[in-house]
Amino acid sequence: MWDALQLEFMRHAVAAGLLVSLVCGVLGTLVVVNRIVFISGGIAHAAYGGIGLALYFGASPALGATLFSIAISMVMGVASIKSKERADTVIGVMWALGMALGIIFTELTPGYNVDLMSYLFGSILSVPGSDIWYMLCLNLVVLLFVFFFYKELLAMSYDEEFSFVVGIPVRALYFVLLGLISLSVVMIIRVVGLILVIALLTIPPFIAEKYTSSLGRMMVLASLLSMVFTLAGLWVSYQFNLASGATIIMVAGFAFFLSLAVDAVAGKRRQTADRRRPEDDHRRPKKQNKEIPTTDN
Amino acid sequence: MEQALSQNADPLTSVPDAIEVEEVCFSYERTEVLKNVSFRLKQGEFLGIIGPNGGGKTTLVRLLLGLLNPDRGKIRILGEAPNAASRRVGYVPQSMELSRSFPISVMDVAFMGRLARARMGKRYTREDEEKVRQVLEKVGMWEHRRKLIGKLSGGQKQRVFIARALATDPEILFLDEPTASVDPEFQVNLYDILEELNKQVTIIVITHDIGVVSSYMKSIACVNKHFIFHEGSQITQEMIDMAYQCPVDLIAHGMPHRVLPTHKEE
Numbered sequence: 001m002w003d004a005l006q007l008e009f010m011r012h013a014v015a016a017g018l019l020v021s022l023v024c025g026v027l028g029t030l031v032v033v034n035r036i037v038f039i040s041g042g043i044a045h046a047a048y049g050g051i052g053l054a055l056y057f058g059a060s061p062a063l064g065a066t067l068f069s070i071a072i073s074m075v076m077g078v079a080s081i082k083s084k085e086r087a088d089t090v091i092g093v094m095w096a097l098g099m100a101l102g103i104i105f106t107e108l109t110p111g112y113n114v115d116l117m118s119y120l121f122g123s124i125l126s127v128p129g130s131d132i133w134y135m136l137c138l139n140l141v142v143l144l145f146v147f148f149f150y151k152e153l154l155a156m157s158y159d160e161e162f163s164f165v166v167g168i169p170v171r172a173l174y175f176v177l178l179g180l181i182s183l184s185v186v187m188i189i190r191v192v193g194l195i196l197v198i199a200l201l202t203i204p205p206f207i208a209e210k211y212t213s214s215l216g217r218m219m220v221l222a223s224l225l226s227m228v229f230t231l232a233g234l235w236v237s238y239q240f241n242l243a244s245g246a247t248i249i250m251v252a253g254f255a256f257f258l259s260l261a262v263d264a265v266a267g268k269r270r271q272t273a274d275r276r277r278p279e280d281d282h283r284r285p286k287k288q289n290k291e292i293p294t295t296d297n
Numbered sequence: 298m299e300q301a302l303s304q305n306a307d308p309l310t311s312v313p314d315a316i317e318v319e320e321v322c323f324s325y326e327r328t329e330v331l332k333n334v335s336f337r338l339k340q341g342e343f344l345g346i347i348g349p350n351g352g353g354k355t356t357l358v359r360l361l362l363g364l365l366n367p368d369r370g371k372i373r374i375l376g377e378a379p380n381a382a383s384r385r386v387g388y389v390p391q392s393m394e395l396s397r398s399f400p401i402s403v404m405d406v407a408f409m410g411r412l413a414r415a416r417m418g419k420r421y422t423r424e425d426e427e428k429v430r431q432v433l434e435k436v437g438m439w440e441h442r443r444k445l446i447g448k449l450s451g452g453q454k455q456r457v458f459i460a461r462a463l464a465t466d467p468e469i470l471f472l473d474e475p476t477a478s479v480d481p482e483f484q485v486n487l488y489d490i491l492e493e494l495n496k497q498v499t500i501i502v503i504t505h506d507i508g509v510v511s512s513y514m515k516s517i518a519c520v521n522k523h524f525i526f527h528e529g530s531q532i533t534q535e536m537i538d539m540a541y542q543c544p545v546d547l548i549a550h551g552m553p554h555r556v557l558p559t560h561k562e563e
Contacts (some may be wrong), residue, residue, distance in 0.1 A: 033396070148418040149414070149417070149418060152418075154405065155412055158401050158409070159390075159409065161364060163409070163412065165386070165388050166363065166410070167383050167384045167412070168412055169417075209398055210398070213400055213402060213445055214400055214402065214405065218400050229448070278340065
């Protein structure tokens with residue numbers, strides 16, 4: 001591994017991996033608890049439309065993807081609020097339209113020779129230094145946003161309706177969150193690719209949620225897990241000469257199933273333990289009901 | 298609380314009604330839920346709302362909270378538009394279908410009640426902490442404060458949500474079937490808390506428990522698309538007919554003594 005770090009592209013890859021992990025842990029946590037995984041997927045895929053348009057009009061694909069994905073995330077946000085019942089359908093439609101737009105415009109572009117595969121699977125090994133700086137800035141923005149509005153974000157994520165009633169601008173927060181997600185999604189796509197973006201946004205928070213007791217700790221643990229997955233994936237892909245983006249996700253996926261298996265075993269063990277000594281059972285809430293001390297009179 | 302008290306204490310300033318509803322209509326898609334609802338509720342009232350399922354009770358409360366906007370008509374809460382007044386009201390929603398695995402402690406849920414007063418982008422203050430301790434002790438959940446809310450029983454959860462609403466220091470408190478999942482012991486306890494609170498706070502409760510209605514509440518309304526308001530806590534024949542198409546019988550058989558006005562024992 002250390003000799004690999006002598007190579008500049010490898011150092012960039014590690015830096016990009018760590019920065020992406022941080023943002024995935026923090027925003028991914030909010031994506032998971034707010035149940036906006038589908039919107040995030042929609043944004044990621046529709047972003048391809050922006051790339052197509054940018055190529056056609058001769059602009060930078062990264063810029064095109066960024067602007068387009070922000071615009072599309074706002075539209076999806078409005079759709080998810082206006083027609084709650086059919087929000088997923090609307091998002092699905094835009095998901096498909098965005099991609100179709102991208103395909104048509106890249107095809108129409110004369111002399112088109114951008115590597116579509118790198119968009120689908122990412123290219124962590126060829127992240128330029130300028131991208132690292134951009135990622136650093138984005139990380140800072142995301143961290144400051146979450147730091148300053150932590151209690152509002154927590155409230156909104158747990159109980160949106162109550163938060164609205166006590167006067168939190170839940171709509172505004174929601175749209176800012178969507179905006180940050182689209183910026184990050186475009187960035188993550190460069191590292192692990194379009195297809196794997198959602199895996200990195202959801203797997204670490206999903207595992208972290210089970211072992212933490214607050215949203216903040218969930219973000220920290222998810223970021224750490226994400227870093228482990230990314231670095232381990234990089235190392236494995238370097239050793240065995242595999243596609244790095246896909247290998248990172250394979251590592252994360254392996255951890256995902258491992259955590260499920262651990263849960264299943266632990267759950268079973270707990271059940272048998274409970275059966276053996278029901279007298280000091282403090283896990284089953286039904287039994288506990290009667291023992292609740294009742295208040296102050 | 299303090300504000301409500303001082304407003305009530307001063308006879309010279311005109312006190313706005315707690316709730317003022319004029320000719321309000323509301324429908325979901327094409328289903329008419331509420332039709333021409335009008336009523337006024339003075340501050341300091343304790344109103345029980347009864348009615349059949351799907352009769353529009355929860356919709357009415359959601360309109361009063363500004364969560365929904367009426368198709369027609371006017372709503373004033375403490376003399377303000379519902380959204381403007383929302384920081385002055387507390388709310389205990391109906392059964393909470395929130396994620397069980399969400400990593401949030403009992404204490405952090407109660408802290409949410411302080412958001413109405415807290416500044417955006419700032420941490421909670423010492424005063425907020427004190428208030429949260431007070432309300433959690435009141436509902437008997439202080440010792441569980443570090444537990445994850447998802448690990449609690451339905452009744453315990455309900456207590457926390459009641460604490461959260463109390464933590465807002467409301468001038469009006471809305472409760473949507475607050476006793477639906479709590480143990481009977483706490484039910485009585487809750488209404489004692491509410492009765493005490495009612496000295497300063499206007500309270501509106503949606504409930505199915507007609508017994509509780511008669512003994513604790515100062516007035517009763519029945520919602521079934523239309524709205525019948527009754528000052529004084531008797532349930533009228535009209536209400537029962539409207540609320541329950543035929544079960545006048547059922548009530549008479551099941552708990553006849555409760556339909557009559559009861560006298561409160563200390």
